[in-house]
Amino acid sequence: MFKRITSFIITLILIISAVGMGLKPIPANAKNNKVSAHKVAFNKKFCIKPKKTIKIKKSNVSVTLDNYYKKTGYYDLTLKDKKKKYHFVVASRDEGCELYYEKYIPNYKIKAIKASGKKLYLKVSKRKNIPKAMSISGKASDHYETKKYEYLESDNIILFMDKGIKFDGNILSKFEEQLKEVEKLTGLKHTKHRCTYGSYCNNQQYIFGDLPFDGVDIKNTKIHVYVKNDIHPHCFAIPNDYSYFLINEMDLDVNNNDELCNAFIHECIHYLHTSNGTSFNSIMNEGFAAYNEIRALRNYQKAHNIEDTEFYERFGYTLKKGEVTEANAESLFLKEYTNTERVYPYGFAFMTYLHETYGEKAFTNLFSAAKIILKKEVKNQEINHNDLSSKGCAKLLKKKYSKTIFKDFAKWLNNNPQFISEY
Ligand SMILES: [Zn+2]
Numbered sequence: 001m002f003k004r005i006t007s008f009i010i011t012l013i014l015i016i017s018a019v020g021m022g023l024k025p026i027p028a029n030a031k032n033n034k035v036s037a038h039k040v041a042f043n044k045k046f047c048i049k050p051k052k053t054i055k056i057k058k059s060n061v062s063v064t065l066d067n068y069y070k071k072t073g074y075y076d077l078t079l080k081d082k083k084k085k086y087h088f089v090v091a092s093r094d095e096g097c098e099l100y101y102e103k104y105i106p107n108y109k110i111k112a113i114k115a116s117g118k119k120l121y122l123k124v125s126k127r128k129n130i131p132k133a134m135s136i137s138g139k140a141s142d143h144y145e146t147k148k149y150e151y152l153e154s155d156n157i158i159l160f161m162d163k164g165i166k167f168d169g170n171i172l173s174k175f176e177e178q179l180k181e182v183e184k185l186t187g188l189k190h191t192k193h194r195c196t197y198g199s200y201c202n203n204q205q206y207i208f209g210d211l212p213f214d215g216v217d218i219k220n221t222k223i224h225v226y227v228k229n230d231i232h233p234h235c236f237a238i239p240n241d242y243s244y245f246l247i248n249e250m251d252l253d254v255n256n257n258d259e260l261c262n263a264f265i266h267e268c269i270h271y272l273h274t275s276n277g278t279s280f281n282s283i284m285n286e287g288f289a290a291y292n293e294i295r296a297l298r299n300y301q302k303a304h305n306i307e308d309t310e311f312y313e314r315f316g317y318t319l320k321k322g323e324v325t326e327a328n329a330e331s332l333f334l335k336e337y338t339n340t341e342r343v344y345p346y347g348f349a350f351m352t353y354l355h356e357t358y359g360e361k362a363f364t365n366l367f368s369a370a371k372i373i374l375k376k377e378v379k380n381q382e383i384n385h386n387d388l389s390s391k392g393c394a395k396l397l398k399k400k401y402s403k404t405i406f407k408d409f410a411k412w413l414n415n416n417p418q419f420i421s422e423y
Pocket of ligand 1: 266285
């Protein structure tokens with residue numbers, strides 16, 4: 001899954017771009033124009049007004065409120081220390097203030113407490129040591145439960161965990177193994193993802209209501225995986241300006257061979273896909289993840305002498321009888337489904353068909369052409385986000401593979417009843 005959370009990210013992007021677009025600031029009151037330099041201590045709440053500077057006692061740190069935008073409720077600010085200036089923005093919301101850093105400030109942290117018209121209340125503190133990773137045995141027989149926010153770190157993966165998460169000591173080696181497997185199957189390698197520090201903070205805050213891991217791998221060089229229960233959807237991948245994915249405690253049950261976990265594998269495929277190529281419509285995105293996820297699970301069963309079980313029904317990857325026909329295959333693809341759950345079975349069967357018919361790179365071979373089409377779509381404002389439209393996807397598939405690709409797929413389905421549920 002990765003679509004449902006995009007509205008939140010779009011809001012963030014809108015906020016950041018709105019600030020970047022240079023909305024007209026409220027002219028500062030002439031009387032207030034004189035720079036005054038009140039002094040406050042670290043960790044103490046202070047009030048700041050437009051064009052004012054507050055100095056922090058016994059330090060070289062000062063904070064200036066450069067502009068206040070009444071219409072949008074944004075505050076443009078600068079923190080200055082001995083060497084550098086750091087720009088940040090505070091947005092005033094009904095539910096409280098949100099702070100958007102432009103970049104990481106190594107030694108200080110800022111908290112936006114309250115906004116009231118032109119007045120903004122902030123607190124500056126010294127940054128404490130960056131949290132250290134929890135050390136675990138690596139043994140499956142050792143069981144852990146986090147008592148506070150903890151993270152685990154391996155060569156390629158960081159697991160940021162909520163309090164009270166249970167897991168076994170070999171979790172990281174299992175996930176590294178799964179990462180290697182999906183890299184092999186998809187032919188896509190883990191590369192460094194795009195990341196803006198402001199987005200890193202906002203997403204972490206969105207998940208935990210706090211920034212417990214601030215300072216840890218802020219450049220997103222590793223794959224960031226958040227583990228939290230009671231969040232909806234229960235797992236998702238975010239491909240935007242801070243890329244990560246989220247799973248829950250259930251998905252850490254890696255030593256249960258009766259019920260193989262698929263969430264890490266599934267979200268990891270989305271992650272590898274969007275860090276290496278264009279995001280398509282959800283039928284194709286989910287189909288690619290489901291297709292490779294099933295292959296990875298089958299390979300795992302083979303390697304560990306586990307009985308081959310039927311995953312299709314369990315994961316909801318089977319189509320209903322008569323759901324896809326030669327007459328409707330293309331229109332379903334173009335309109336997608338109103339019930340988003342149905343994109344999975346359609347996508348799974350379609351991606352299997354595509355790879356079996358056009359080879360193991362049938363999907364990744366579309367990346368370069370898709371990038372060009374997406375660029376045009378964004379330029380023409382046909383879409384306002386980073387996924388290629390269904391229309392664009394269909395056009396590309398027809399051009400690259402077959403004009404009758406959707407009819408061909410429906411015909412193929414008739415000969416492959418394993419993708420269709422009996423019920
Ligand atoms: Zn998915």
